[in-house]
Amino acid sequence: ILRIPFSVVAAALNMICAIGAYTVHSSMFDVVMMLVFGVVGYLFKKLRYPLAPLVLALVLGDMAESSFRQSMLLS
Secondary structure, three states, X not given: OOOOOHHHHHHHHHHHHHHHHHHHHOOHHHHHHHHXXXXXXXXXXXXXXXXXXXXXXXXXXXXXXXHHHHHHHHO
């Protein structure tokens, strides 16, 4: 696999991701959203934006919000 040119591997990976995004709901909207977030990720990488805080916010944000709501109700 390491001897295959990166352009071929990237194209195959993008095709597999697009097929996977389409098969979830059989909607082209999901494929477009995949492409949009791919471009956003590329821009973040080019602008040297740290991705770790963004990933933590996406993963922990929902749990933190529900815990905050619960603590506000208890107080």
